[in-house]
Amino acid sequence: MELRHLKYFIAVAETGSLTVAAERRLHTSQPSLSRQIRDLEDQVGVPLLLRSARGVELTAAGKAFIDHARLALTQVDAAVEAARRAAQPAKQRFALGFLTGQEMNWLPKAMGVLREELPNIDVTVSSDYSPDLAEAVARGKLDLAFMRAEPGFDLAYRTVGREPLVVLMPSDHPLTAHETVTPQDLMGSPFVGMANKARVLRAVIDDYLARSGVQLTPTQGVDNPAMVMSLVASTRGLALIPSYVENLLPWSVVSRPLAGEQPAIDLVVGYSKANTSHALKLFVSRLDELIALER
Template identity: 45%
Template sequence: MELRHLRYFVAVAEELNFTRAAARLRTAQPSFSQQIRDLEEEIGTPLLTRTKRRVALTEAGRAFLDEARLVLAQAQRAVEVARRAARIDERKLIIGFLPSAEVKIFPSMLTVMRARFPELNLVFRSLTTLEQQRALSQREIDVGFLRLPVADPALRFDAVLRERLVAVMPADHPLARAEAVDIADLAAFPFLRISPHHAGGLHDIVEGFLRASRVEVTPVQDVDNVMTMMTLVGLGAGFTLLPDYVEHLLFRNVTTRPLTGAQTLVDLAMVWHQDNASQELATFRGLVVEALKWDAK
């Protein structure tokens, strides 16, 4: 038994006329009649009574009609579900990000983005700045949130977030009670350095700040993961310097303090390829800008 047998039977059951039912399904009547006979033979009982003047459903035919309609409806629903899944898979926005965006940007605008494009599949990839630049250039992601500068001239960007550099230290550190700390006062303590291979842009910003402050620190370890950094700081392995988004990620035994003197600011940029003209990307970029304006008020 195939779905076409059910379609033929439903058509003739509703029309009660083989000629009209065959025309409705654009099928030759002899073939149509044969399909109904094949169906009845497979079921083992007549579904229709036929005379030269009329066609009528048997009791078995009436029972079979309800079930046939249900099967056809379910088959159509399966088709629609599959097509919807295919559309969702095709409509995809792949977003690369650093922790700053995850903490300070996404909570403000992702709900609106999902409401605007309910069938859009948002895919998130946690990548370093270098990995994002490579993925954007190769069109593997649609938009990224990363540290400047951007090397590829085909990439466009908006600086969307500006953060302060803060000192991150154990909660029981001797300087933890100060309102702000001078980097020179931290120089005697072990320094946990951001790995240049993981976050080259941020590494360079921190190194530039230390040079400008004329302070020499003692690096004891390069760390390439912010949560690992928090764990090491909490264990008393040293202090570090990070953008202030980390204040949303602190462990109980870790704290932050502002740095004295001129503020060192760290920019986060939203970056995309100049050839990506998708409406979803344009809407996403607009929502990011709007969300950050609203948060700034």
């Protein structure tokens, strides 16, 4: 069994189509891909995929196999990254990731924690969606990320902050006259919801609305704060989003706090316990100091 077999199998499972996986993900021919999948199933000894007119679906064995296949590829990527770092021991690299927009709040504090080490390390910074940050940390592309506690990754999480959700609305919306907004006030306006990729935030919002007895059908589902703001302005809709986004609002969008007990979402730092980076150990050892700066 070779790594390409695992990559091909995952591509087919995620796209649900041999043709789409071959043409768009793997850039190979469909017959060649089919042979690779058959070879993999022969080696495993059981069918992993069900083929039908509707596409391709995982068998029970395939569902059990895919998580291990993903983990195997993640571990290979992490091993490659570790080898590359070991080959350049003269100066360490410390790669920080931030949930898009959070770097405005947390990067200065993070750099303060690392300041005494800066002459000895190169610090790189990137921002992305939370699930992508989790994958990058798991694969060794990032040392640590400020993100959500994404399930399904073998990472250690430490909560560094808890953010209340606020209501976004167009700057001329009638609700701007309110000091606070109730869940019931959200009814009657278009509602911009979170897409599946923002599953942690979406779960917090869904739980809050359910506990409030409010049913809202999103007119859009997005996972990018900039797109949320754009849709709020263009559709005259409302959205629930963590308060850090208030730092990024254009003139056409404003926010209001929720009345009563406000729902909140944890901001965490995520890192791999298998990462032996000296800079990471230093950073984690000073997390209490970092958290105190936020209070």
